Amino acid sequence: MQTPCSESSSLESGTPVCVAALYRFAPFEHFASLREPLLELCTREGIRGTLLLAAEGINGTIAGSHEGIARVLEHIRALPGCADVDVKLSGASVMPFHRMKVRLKREIVTMGQPGIDPLASVGTYVEPQDWNALIADPGTIVIDTRNDYEVAVGTFERAIDPKTASFRDFPEWFRAERERLLGAGTPPKVAMFCTGGIRCEKSTAFLKQEGIEEVYHLKGGILKYLETVPEEESLWRGECFVFDERVTIGHGLVEGSYGLCRACRRPVSAEDRASPLYEEGVSCPACHGERTEEQRASYRERHKQAALAAARGEEHIGAVQSGHADERTG
Template sequence: MQQMQQQPHETATSFVNIAAYKFITFNDTAEKRPVFLEFCQQHNLRGTIILSPEGINLFLAGKRSDIDAFLTWLRADARFTDIQVKESFSEHQPFNRMLVKLKAEIITMKHPLIKPEEGRAPFVEAKTLKRWLDQGHDDNGKPVVMVDTRNAFEVDVGTFENTIDYRIEKFTEFPQVIADHKDELNDKTVVTFCTGGIRCEKAAIHMQNIGYDSVYQLEGGILKYFEEVGGAHYQGDCFVFDYRTALNPQLQETQTEQCFACRAVVTPREQLSPAYVPGKSCPHCAPELAAPASESNASAAA
């Protein structure tokens, strides 16, 4: 049986990285934007906060005392008292600056009738999902199917074993794709998942709305799954939207990079290509320069 590996410990020099979201009516976003920005800047925090009439979504990094101060301040607002946070640690600041953005949705789906605040779809916690995957079915004996709601380039970095990946390029494509495949999934228990839970929450509600009768969202997404059970039934790493690029199941930064020019994910092997010039190009955007890693190594040894 696969053992859960030890997560990295926080040290005196660590940066605490947090990800959190909540769907809640938030009509004073314009007034709150400068307040959020000022507080974060005063506490040396960096990252991105998205404020929307449907709620808040945030990715921040800073020292422990500053992160704790932010969460205490945020939770003093009754709308965010119970906001749940996922944590990981790094030895460097993974963000370059602090941004607070105003958007129509905290995750764009373009289905305004989906309102998670009015009622969530059923969710499955990480430990229960692992047990289902261990035994090959849910507690009612139905086969479990994992559906990845992330974009194709994220899936390529890592995903659950035997997952369904519809190769979407943006989340707004998901509603039509999942409707088109409804018949083939109707006799199964479907678990939607994403990085931190926000996309799969909307996805599961939409699936319920169009008639799926056994659908769940993975509570807290991949990051919470890693935190609670490690990498069981997961292959590869998890793409994250900061300068760490990807985390392994121990929530540690990997050697995966993202191309500055085309934003493609560049694996350690692809970084051996002559097409990979940090900050300029990679094998995905300069394929005429690309050569297999074995060829590059052979040339270097010649």
């Protein structure tokens, strides 16, 4: 089992690859000018992954040597408003990304709601060690703000699954379900969580804008909870989906048991792999009906070329893009 890397003891870490999931809402007036220096540094240090830059801040997940990650984090912390950037460190046995990308976006996590500003109004942060008491309270409504394929892999006890395919769908879901969830009287406490914390920054800001006052969210997200709360005390059930080649992680941030469907980028379990609808590199039970035979033929050829490249000891980059990039640290 791999243990997470640490900024304070990176050289002593047992993992060859350090993975840093990070985000920060910060006012970047000229965010486009930040791209090239950041990309050049990451390339020079051999870092791979994806970083998103927008006028509202930075978000992404990167991986590389412990020393290289430390240098990139030092650079990011020197950006305007980023001295306290939220970083979750973990380890990987192999490099979980194929390339390095720094993208310019309208939002660092896409909700599509105008006027949402987590810097101006956001829910109350709850430390991981205090989270169990909050979500175990019958007077608290617990909402998982992640997408359906993520929730299927694991979630907290008592959590409501909105069954959304995209974070953009969350506002519409909440408005449709608000009366059923909150009732007509005094609204109950609402506790929300996501992978790394960024989606909760926006979802709690959204609920505050909708007039819900008593809103809470898990500080550091599921990743921080799994890192700090002992498994025997945990109310987390299952594994946590992450947007890289590790696919899922568990308590202690160790690599999980799920594989990845190369056609749709959804997680696949051992049961999924036993299905007649599963073909490695081509389809899984979740996406088989979403693709045409022509698409599957293309995926089949891509998978063949990837296998040939691997046999030659070469790296084949041909992953299907799924549109999940905006939610990399969740």
